[in-house]
Amino acid sequence: MPGINYFYPEFEVVRNDARCIRCQVCARQCANEVHSYDPERDLMLSDESKCVNCQRCVSLCPTRALKIVKSDCRLRENANWEGDTIREVYKQALSGGVLLSSMGNPKNYPVYWDKILINASQVTNPSIDPLREPMETRVFLGKKPEKLERDENGNLKCELTPQLELSMPVMFSAMSYGSISYNAHESLARASKELGIYYNTGEGGLHEDFYVYGPNTIVQVASGRFGVHRDYMEAGAAVEIKMGQGAKPGIGGHLPGTKVGPDVSRTRMIPEGSDAISPAPHHDIYSIEDLRQLVYSIKEATGHKKPVIVKVAAVHNIAAIASGIARSGADIIAIDGFRGGTGAAPTRIRDSVGIPIELALAAVDQRLRDEGIRGNVSLVVGGSIRSSADVVKAIALGADACYIATAALLALGCHLCRTCQTGNCNWGIATQKPELVKRLNPDLGYKRLVNLMTAWNHEIKELMGGMGINSIEALRGNRLMLRGVGLTDAELRILGISHAGE
Amino acid sequence: MKRVYVNEKWCLGCHLCEYNCAFANSGETDMAKALRGKVIHPRLHIEGQGEIHYAVSCRHCTDPLCVKSCISGALSIQDGTVKIDHDKCVGCLTCVLVCPYGAVAPGPDGAATKCELCLENACGAPACAAGCPNNAIVYEEREEASA
Numbered sequence: 259m260p261g262i263n264y265f266y267p268e269f270e271v272v273r274n275d276a277r278c279i280r281c282q283v284c285a286r287q288c289a290n291e292v293h294s295y296d297p298e299r300d301l302m303l304s305d306e307s308k309c310v311n312c313q314r315c316v317s318l319c320p321t322r323a324l325k326i327v328k329s330d331c332r333l334r335e336n337a338n339w340e341g342d343t344i345r346e347v348y349k350q351a352l353s354g355g356v357l358l359s360s361m362g363n364p365k366n367y368p369v370y371w372d373k374i375l376i377n378a379s380q381v382t383n384p385s386i387d388p389l390r391e392p393m394e395t396r397v398f399l400g401k402k403p404e405k406l407e408r409d410e411n412g413n414l415k416c417e418l419t420p421q422l423e424l425s426m427p428v429m430f431s432a433m434s435y436g437s438i439s440y441n442a443h444e445s446l447a448r449a450s451k452e453l454g455i456y457y458n459t460g461e462g463g464l465h466e467d468f469y470v471y472g473p474n475t476i477v478q479v480a481s482g483r484f485g486v487h488r489d490y491m492e493a494g495a496a497v498e499i500k501m502g503q504g505a506k507p508g509i510g511g512h513l514p515g516t517k518v519g520p521d522v523s524r525t526r527m528i529p530e531g532s533d534a535i536s537p538a539p540h541h542d543i544y545s546i547e548d549l550r551q552l553v554y555s556i557k558e559a560t561g562h563k564k565p566v567i568v569k570v571a572a573v574h575n576i577a578a579i580a581s582g583i584a585r586s587g588a589d590i591i592a593i594d595g596f597r598g599g600t601g602a603a604p605t606r607i608r609d610s611v612g613i614p615i616e617l618a619l620a621a622v623d624q625r626l627r628d629e630g631i632r633g634n635v636s637l638v639v640g641g642s643i644r645s646s647a648d649v650v651k652a653i654a655l656g657a658d659a660c661y662i663a664t665a666a667l668l669a670l671g672c673h674l675c676r677t678c679q680t681g682n683c684n685w686g687i688a689t690q691k692p693e694l695v696k697r698l699n700p701d702l703g704y705k706r707l708v709n710l711m712t713a714w715n716h717e718i719k720e721l722m723g724g725m726g727i728n729s730i731e732a733l734r735g736n737r738l739m740l741r742g743v744g745l746t747d748a749e750l751r752i753l754g755i756s757h758a759g760e
Numbered sequence: 761m762k763r764v765y766v767n768e769k770w771c772l773g774c775h776l777c778e779y780n781c782a783f784a785n786s787g788e789t790d791m792a793k794a795l796r797g798k799v800i801h802p803r804l805h806i807e808g809q810g811e812i813h814y815a816v817s818c819r820h821c822t823d824p825l826c827v828k829s830c831i832s833g834a835l836s837i838q839d840g841t842v843k844i845d846h847d848k849c850v851g852c853l854t855c856v857l858v859c860p861y862g863a864v865a866p867g868p869d870g871a872a873t874k875c876e877l878c879l880e881n882a883c884g885a886p887a888c889a890a891g892c893p894n895n896a897i898v899y900e901e902r903e904e905a906s907a
Contacts, residue, residue, distance in 0.1 A: 279795040281779045288774070318893060320779055321792045693811045699770045699894045 259743035264348045266331045269311045271304035284315035284324060289682045289694055312675040314684035321729070346605070351653040357605035360678035360688070362505060362597040362642055362664060365609050368751070369597075370616035371648045375758055376741045379726040385730050388719035392731040395426045395718055397659050399496075399636040400565045413605035419589060420565045422496055424659055425454035426715045427730055428649060430538055430707075431594075431661030432478050432500065433571070434462025436513045436522045436534065437601035438667075438676070439695040442687045445670055445703030447471035452704070453711050458661075460529065461500060461511065461536060463525040469493045476567065479556065482511055482536030488559070495554050496564050496590070499549070500626040501540070502571035504598025504641040507612045510536035517681055517690045538664065546582035553587040565589035572596060572618035572641060573611075584626055584634045592661060593618050595641025599664045601688055602679035616655065620753045623656025623735060632744045646717035656735040657662045669710040670703045762901050764804075764877065764886050765835040765907050766815045771806070771896035773813030777888035778802035783879050784887035801868050803875040804888055815888065818842060818863040818875040826855035826864055826874075834872075841879060846871045 271292060280302060285293040290308040292543050293315060295301070311326045333341050346357055379385040386393070400421035407415040430446045437460065444467075446457040451474045458476040463485015468475065477494030480488050491497060502508070513534035514523075523530040541550050568583045569592035570576070576593065583591050595615025600608065619639045626632040639652050640661030649660050668674070672687040678688035686698030718730070726734050741758040742750050750757055779795060781802040788794035804817030820842050827835045827842060833847035835855060851873035854865045856872060867873035877899075878886045889899040 277792045277796075278781065279792055281795075283774045283776055283779075318774065318776065320776060320783075320891070321791070396879050621800060694771060697772055697894060699896075702895055 259352055263665060264352075265307070267306040267309065267329055267344065269306055269326050270329050271306050271309060272325045273302060273304065273313075274323045277321040279318065279323075281322055283318050283429075285318065287314050287318050287367040287684065289684050289689075289691075294412055310675045310677040310682075311673075311679075312677070312684045313673045325760050326334075334753075337360075338394065349531075358602055358679045359605040359608050359676060360600055360602050361674055361676045362599045363609050364676070367596075367614065370614055370745075370753065371644070371651055373743050373745050373752070374616070374651050374660065374755065375741050376650060376654070376721060376725065377741070378724040383726050384613065385726050386723040388716075388723040391723075392644075393719040393722060394731070395715055395722075397424045397427045397730055398422065399424065399638065399658055401635060402633040404570070404633055418562055420496075422456065422565055422590070423454070426612070426711065426718065427653060427657075427659040428643075428714060429455050429476070429659060429661055430457035430666050431592075431598075431663040432458035432460040432498065433601075433663055433667075434460030434478075434484075434513070435465050436460075436462040436517055436690070438687055439683075439689055439698060440467075441695055441698040441700050441703065442667070442670055443468060444700040445600055445698065445707055446666065447474065448700060448704035449707035449711070450474040452708050455711070456495060458498060458572065459485075459494070462513075462522070462534075463593055464490050464493055464538045465521065465525045465529065478569075479552075480536055481538070481540045482534060483535055484528065484536070487527070487706070491556070491560050491564075494564065496567055497550060497557070497560060498567035498569050498592065499540075500569045501543070501586075502569070502594070503600065504571045504594030504596050504612055504615070504721045505600035506603040506607050507571035507573050507596075509604070509607060510537060512536070514681070519690050522690060546586055549583065549588075550586040553750060556589070564582060567638070569594060570612045572597075572615050574613060576618045577621040580637075581625055581629055581631070584629075584631045590636045590638055591622070592638040592640065592659075593622060594661070595639070597642035599642075599667075600641055612632060615639050616651075617749070617752050619652060619657055620653050620737075646714040647721065649714065650718055651720045653730060653733050654736050654739045655755075656737075658734060665710070666707060669706045670698060670746070691726065761820075762877075762899055764817055764875070764889060765898050765900065765902065766804070766814065766817070767896050767898070768812065768814040769896075770894045771808070771813040772892065772894055773806055773808055773811075773814060775806050776891055777804060777815050777897055778806060780887040780891035781875075784881050784883045785873075786796060787881070790841065799863065799868075801873060803873055804863070805865075807862075812822070816861060816863055817888065818859075819861055820875075825858040825860065829858045830853045841877055842881070843876050844872060844874055846873075 282295050292309045294303050316324050398421040401419045435443050447468050450457040456476050459478050461478050461480030472493035475494045476496045476498050478498045480500035515531045515533045566588050567590040568588040572595045596612030636658040638659045639657045643660045643662050683689040684696050737754050740755045742755050743758045767807040782800035783791045783794050786794035804815050823844050832848050832850045864874045886899045889897045900905045
């Protein structure tokens with residue numbers, strides 16, 4: 259559009275010229291073409307208007323000559339009209355379009371994990387040293403029997419409905435092939451296999467090369483049904499019906515045609531270059547009864563051998579929704595909080611729709627217990643689980659396991675620049691451009707994921723040991739192990755925990 | 761014997777290996793001091809075109825043409841590594857001519873230079889492999905025998 263450009267670049271590239279050796283690695287590695295070399299003046303130049311602060315150049319500069327800082331050129335300060343708010347108005351005045359964003363909600367809402375503290379044993383009960391004594395973090399996900407049953411000979415009946423066995427209570431949550439790269443998927447798949455956990459295909463189908471990781475794969479069936487066919491369903495260890503996503507509750511998805519190359523096209527079973535649009539609702543689900551039909555269709559199709567997960571976004575009425583799902587025949591409910599990540603979502607929806615996972619989890623666990631149906635399902639929560647401490651708090655609030663995605667991408671090199679929607683990921687994660695995809699070598703990527711999860715598992719054991727608990731089962735729903743700080747009565751009531759000091 | 765292997769599939773063409781190589785063989789402890797404002801003479805080179813790149817460095821052949829053709833006895837094999845004695849080199853550059861890989865190059869002082877696996881400098885192991893951000897250059901033992 260003609261007229262004046264109102265935007266001053268958000269970031270500044272600061273180059274320490276005494277250190278710069280003109281190797282031009284920054285120029286070669288920036289897909290946004292921020293850096294360039296002027297041979298006439300023997301100078302490195304920067305066009306900071308293109309910089310997204312992904313820090314690829316910073317990480318690769320061999321002399322640490324570079325840093326990216328926030329520009330201090332500011333609009334006049336205004337507590338009501340903040341700079342970002344004004345810039346968004348300018349953007350829309352220029353484009354006339356919906357604002358797009360990626361990764362999780364960055365706004366300053368309360369993070370309840372940081373207002374919950376964990377207990378430890380002192381004097382009256384012994385703590386346990388996980389380096390000396392066995393500590394169990396293995397988890398089984400699926401419906402649990404209400405009571406022990408014996409056959410006519412008095413032997414225990416041991417047949418359970420299908421269960422997922424996890425070596426630790428964390429899984430990699432749904433990220434589609436399309437939204438993330440082939441190499442990112444391979445890293446997740448290989449790490450899951452080595453760790454004895456699961457990763458999730460998202461709704462992009464399963465690339466033919468990754469069928470070998472089927473026993474560690476959760477295959478997703480979402481509203482667009484992309485890539486869903488018999489072999490796909492049979493390949494996975496479990497099938498997840500995606501009803502909603504924490505970053506964008508109530509809307510579907512959109513993978514732009516530019517990302518649908520030959521491989522993505524084949525995997526999703528859609529024409530090359532076509533936009534992959536997932537509708538907001540499943541067009542065959544308008545009630546819990548409809549959901550039940552799909553759950554049982556999937557169970558029939560897979561010979562009742564695989565647990566079925568129903569994933570929903572955490573929204574206001576989540577407890578009642580979960581209660582319905584627990585009666586639908588689903589084996590596992592996955593709840594995604596409003597801080598959950600995304601490859602692209604309308605900014606207003608990402609930043610203003612949904613509720614925090616901590617409150618949703620506590621409300622759902624309590625509701626299912628009150629109704630006596632907690633054993634019908636396992637609960638998996640995601641939507642910004644950032645550390646092993648968050649995992650322990652989630653389990654003590656009632657979760658069986660956690661889903662992580664942002665943390666996993668960080669392990670792969672993501673620097674949370676939140677521009678996935680551009681498809682220009684300098685780290686080779688959220689891109690389909692071959693020259694960028696190759697920047698993520700899965701030999702290195704999968705090892706980082708394994709390291710991260712191994713570290714978390716050690717920490718989970720340490721935290722459990724401190725509480726005098728030697729099995730993750732004994733921590734689940736054990737809210738006495740939690741105390742709140744700086745929370746209101748309503749928040750404490752919903753979380754079902756006491757205030758610190760009580 | 762451990763050798764430097766390159767993997768074209770993972771090479772990003774960032775050229776970091778060339779600068780790490782030049783720094784490793786500079787004798788300096790500060791990279792900026794070693795390389796700023798200088799023309800570098802790395803002992804390996806990134807070749808390629810478009811989106812295909814790969815590093816080329818000495819294969820440390822078991823029967824090397826460069827050693828055979830050296831007229832001054834500057835090139836020799838020591839413990840499997842092809843080494844060059846800069847004091848003996850007369851700068852005829854026959855080695856540059858005969859190397860089938862293009863792995864030997866004229867150095868800044870006229871004598872030939874080549875990769876000595878960083879065994880002669882302070883690194884002790886190839887700096888190109890250690891500094892490669894994507895495992896496109898690795899230094900490892902492999903079963904296969906080199907030419």
